[in-house]
Amino acid sequence: MPKIDYFFATLSPYVYIAGTRLEEIAAKHGAEISYRPIDVMALFPRTGGQLPQDRHPSRLEYRAQEMRRQARKAGLPLVLRPANWPTNAAPSSYAVISAQKAGGGDMGRLVHALGRSCWAEERDIAQEDVIRAALEEAGFDPDLAESGLMMAADQYAQNLEEAVRRGVFGAPFYITDTDERFWGQDRLGDLDLHLSGQL
Numbered sequence: 001m002p003k004i005d006y007f008f009a010t011l012s013p014y015v016y017i018a019g020t021r022l023e024e025i026a027a028k029h030g031a032e033i034s035y036r037p038i039d040v041m042a043l044f045p046r047t048g049g050q051l052p053q054d055r056h057p058s059r060l061e062y063r064a065q066e067m068r069r070q071a072r073k074a075g076l077p078l079v080l081r082p083a084n085w086p087t088n089a090a091p092s093s094y095a096v097i098s099a100q101k102a103g104g105g106d107m108g109r110l111v112h113a114l115g116r117s118c119w120a121e122e123r124d125i126a127q128e129d130v131i132r133a134a135l136e137e138a139g140f141d142p143d144l145a146e147s148g149l150m151m152a153a154d155q156y157a158q159n160l161e162e163a164v165r166r167g168v169f170g171a172p173f174y175i176t177d178t179d180e181r182f183w184g185q186d187r188l189g190d191l192d193l194h195l196s197g198q199l
Contacts, residue, residue, distance in 0.1 A: 002031040002195055003177040007163050008111065009040035010092040010125060011085060012171045013078070016115025017070045018185035022174065023108035025188060029195040035100050035107050036159045037093035040171045041086070043160060047169035052086075070186065077120045084124035091145070092125040094152035095135060098144040101151075105139035113137045 004026060008015045026033050044051055052060070064080055071078035092114050099110055113134035117123040123130045132142035163173070167181060174182040174191055182191045193199035 002029055003034065004031050005034045005036055005175045007036045007038050007159070007168045007171060007173040007175070009089055009171040010037055010096065010111065010114045011087060011089045011118060012040060013067050013119050014070070014185045015111065015172045016119045017067070017074050017076060017078070018172055018188065019074055019076065020108040020112055021185070021188050025192045025195065028192070031195060033107070035096055035111065036162070037096050037156060038159045038163050038168070038171065039089065039156065043163060043168065046164050049169060079119060079122055082118055082122045084122060085118055087124050088126040090153070090156065091128070092131050093156050094149055095131045095145050097152040097155045098148045099135060099140045101148070102140065102144060105135070107138070110134055110138035110140065
């Protein structure tokens with residue numbers, strides 16, 4: 001069975017724009033996904049990147065255009081400057097880690113619900129009520145929003161170190177069990193082709 005390590009940030013607009021296409025690709029190829037939320041703001045300076053607020057205006061202008069275009073291609077609503085972004089991604093990331101460990105729900109739907117909450121509904125994904133609603137929508141126990149926090153915090157920190165070690169420098173980032181790396185939701189088609197043996 002192919003395996004995909006999925007490094008992502010719950011507050012990333014491109015993780016939201018990816019929707020559930022990764023899960024559709026994995027189902028098509030019988031692949032297993034390991035969800036690894038990371039602190040992307042801590043990742044950037046460690047891997048040669050810059051925090052969004054430190055980027056040149058021309059890069060920020062292009063980013064805004066690209067986000068709008070990609071969201072439209074994906075058929076998803078998008079608020080370019082949501083009221084509650086940036087926010088603390090740790091609580092929602094802990095919930096994802098706890099949900100993966102607990103099982104019983106739809107991980108892709110959970111990640112997408114968190115992204116939609118931020119980028120379409122302008123809700124604060126650091127808030128417990130928002131996280132609980134996303135967990136419940138995806139079929140998980142909403143109490144996972146406040147349980148196993150120490151374990152999840154440790155795993156969150158480990159995910160960042162693993163990301164740096166394995167060459168991750170942005171989100172979303174997909175790594176196969178043959179160490180083929182794909183950065184960005186716009187590379188999901190290439191991941192699909194690779195798993196098909198065509199790339």
